[in-house]
Every structure is written in structure tokens, then in C-alpha cells.
Amino acid sequence: MCMYDRILKLISKEDLEKIRNTRVLLIGLGGVGGYAFECLIRSGFLKITVIDKDSFEESNLNRQILSTRNTLNLKKTEVAKERANDISLDIEVTTIFKNLQKEDITTEFIQDYDYIIDACDSVPVKVELIRVCSNAKTKLISSMGTANRIHPEMLQIRKLKDTQNDPLAKKLRTLLKKEEKALKTPVVCSMEIPKKQKELGTFVPVPMSAGAYLVSYVIRDILNQK
Numbered sequence: 001m002c003m004y005d006r007i008l009k010l011i012s013k014e015d016l017e018k019i020r021n022t023r024v025l026l027i028g029l030g031g032v033g034g035y036a037f038e039c040l041i042r043s044g045f046l047k048i049t050v051i052d053k054d055s056f057e058e059s060n061l062n063r064q065i066l067s068t069r070n071t072l073n074l075k076k077t078e079v080a081k082e083r084a085n086d087i088s089l090d091i092e093v094t095t096i097f098k099n100l101q102k103e104d105i106t107t108e109f110i111q112d113y114d115y116i117i118d119a120c121d122s123v124p125v126k127v128e129l130i131r132v133c134s135n136a137k138t139k140l141i142s143s144m145g146t147a148n149r150i151h152p153e154m155l156q157i158r159k160l161k162d163t164q165n166d167p168l169a170k171k172l173r174t175l176l177k178k179e180e181k182a183l184k185t186p187v188v189c190s191m192e193i194p195k196k197q198k199e200l201g202t203f204v205p206v207p208m209s210a211g212a213y214l215v216s217y218v219i220r221d222i223l224n225q226k
Helices: 013-020 031-042 058-062 076-087 123-136 167-175 205-222
Strands: 023-027 047-052 092-097 115-118 139-143 155-159 186-190
Touching: 013 205, 023 031, 031 047, 031 076, 031 205, 047 076, 076 092, 115 123, 115 205, 123 139, 123 167, 139 205, 155 205, 186 205
Parallel strands: 023 047, 023 115, 047 092, 115 139, 139 186
Antiparallel strands: 155 186
16 A cells, blocks of 8 residues: 555546646745645645745644644744655655745746745735746746634635635735736635734634645646646
8 A cells, every 4th residue: 555545546647647746836834835735745746845934933833734842943944844754755845945035036936846836925925926927827826815714614716806805815906906817816715804903813724724725726737627
């Protein structure tokens, strides 16, 4: 038996090989990105690059799967790589410990990847990713806001232009309003109206589910099962 036996009951060996050979860039290893990473490493992806600028702190323990008492103060990127190798030594995780800036997002920056999963919280980076990827026809899926919500069942995958009840998505739509291709970018968003409060609160089922939605989209796109 192998770790992919259950997967192979649903898809062919050829389809699994497509997944194994897909090069993915994951930006952000927080509440959403950590669960996206977990889904990637358990679904057959072997070529993953992760970018994050942070180390784990105690406030991450309520919602970030890679955060434990033993990983506090450790770089998120290095913890992710170690977790992947604990599951399979075949997984190649390239780590970039960096505070990604919008100036870093160029055609050259994205050219080595088949899919980009955006789970970062920087508006300028999100805007530039959407803009550059849409113009270069590089496949991108971006996570919108998950804070101040408690209903994971209200998450959906939509085009950016069709989002509702999401302040982050609204800001992105405004910044990209003249760019038709960019507005067609697929995003994971919630239809739930977020609770209005000064400080952000997070209930783990929402970012956890958003991370799974991101990877589910990539898998179904690879298998042409949209």
C-alpha cells in the first residue's frame, strides 16, 4: 500500500501523475495558507514553493495548523518543509523566507510555476499578483477575507467581479476596476457578512475550509473537472 491508495480510488494513475508534476507556488502560511499547504502535501503535489515572512507566535495557536507549542518562534517556512518531509520524503519544498513586496511580482517571478495560490494578507501584493498573472495567463487563485466570520459553509469560489459581502474583495475590485481580465480571477470568498469590530477575530473552521477550497480548485482544474 502507499499513501495515495485512497486517492487512486477516485482518480487514475495518470491523473495522479499530473498532480505530482504540477509546480505550485503558495504565498502565505497563516490560517488559510497553512491548511492549503496541508492539503497540497497530502494530495500528491511534490513540487511546492512556499513564501512567508513570519515566525510562529502564541496567538497563532487557535487557527494555524502548523502552529504548536514546539514551533513557537520558528520560521513558518522551515516548519512547513519539515512537516512535508515527515509525511513524504518525495515532496520537494522550496522555502523563501521573505516579506514579499508588490515590486517582486513580475512575469519572471511567476514563470516557473503552473499554479499560484495566494493566501497572503497584503493588498498591494494581491493586486499585483492578480494583475501580472491575468496578463501572463498564469493560473492563480486568491483567498479573500476569512476574519470575523463563523460560517465555513458560506464560502464559495467565484470570479473576483462577482464577490459580495467581502471588504477585501471590494477593495481589490476598486483597484482593478478597469482591468477586465483581472476581475475574472477566481477567488475563495465568503458570502457571510463579517462581524463589525475594531480588531480581527478568527474562528478556525473558516480559514481551514478556505485553504481546502483553494487546493480543491487547483486539483479540479488540473483534472479538468471545474
